[in-house]
Amino acid sequence: MFRRKSESAVVDESPVKESGKGRPTPSRKEAEAARLARARTPRTRKEQQAAARGTRYESSQKLRQAMKTGDDRYLPARDKGPMRRFTRDYVDSRFTIAELILPLLVVTMVLGYSSSELAWFANAFMTLMLLAVVGNLIWLRFGLRRELKKRFPDNTYQGLTYYAVVRAVQLRFLRMPKSQVRIGQQLPDVYR
Template sequence: MFRRSKSETTTPVETDATDARAGGKGRPTPSRKEAEAAAKARAKTPRTRKEQMAAQRAARGDSSSKVRQAMKTGEERYLPPRDKGPVRRFIRDFVDSRFSFIELMVPLLVVTMVLGYSGNDYLANVGNTILLGTLLLVLVDMTMLRFRLRRELTRRFPDEPVKGTTYYAVMRALQMKFMRLPKAQVKIGQQLPEHYR
């Protein structure tokens, strides 16, 4: 039933000389050095989802430690995008080189609290007046900071956009100097360099 009939004849298949080598791999055998390098590369690439997640966590931890270190040293390469560039570096140095009334806020707040809880109405009023006067001084200081910074930015960086620079400078100025990140690289009253390129 499934056999060939005797009437069918088989025709021989012609083989070419190139077909004799068709069973080959078509490329030269790699050297031991190349094979070991390929094996190491395959071993480094994570195969399972768990290995991929572990590799991503390790990469994130490494990059975040570099960012933390850059925040302390001011190394430009690893800073976050909002802190990169010569304009942002100049703004940080400009804010850090000037005395700000915000530096007096914490001691004056302590004095105000002591006067407020003294039980004497006159001393409590004096404390409130001191607090209100300090807040007004801080507002005036931030306004002056904005105008001076804009003038310096247009002089030093005429082609750079100034959008967002005021917010960046004010947010930095409203922090105590030892709490600012990236850390201050200049001292109060220090002369700033002319070029930040």
């Protein structure tokens, strides 16, 4: 009726699990305490403010990290999506004259106020600079539209021209989300 296991029984050799969760399983007492701590609602106004401050801090840290890395999950709504990412990459992969407009404005203001002989030169230079920037941004817009139609043929492109122009006018090191491509880098054909 009862069988004895023989010593010659085949031992089931199951593969050894190499990876684990990396920490010991918490005791029941620890698990219950952690669950209660998560479920406990703040009772006083001071505790509520501290909890809200902690939540805001965590979300702002995620947003700040996303702005550095371009992580689409935590970006603000104005920067989300493959078309916005492509627009950022398209603008960042080109050198535009519009990037120089802010430093050149400062230079022309200094020239204009330094002496009256240089004032006409500063005004003429600024006028030429503004014309060059407008021409460069129009050129950027047509190139962007062509590439968007090639990569996203069935979508609407509403708001992307403004988004590209605002990004192109900013100084490169101040752009947010941070630039993920270098000047002259080829862009991939698929953005999803």
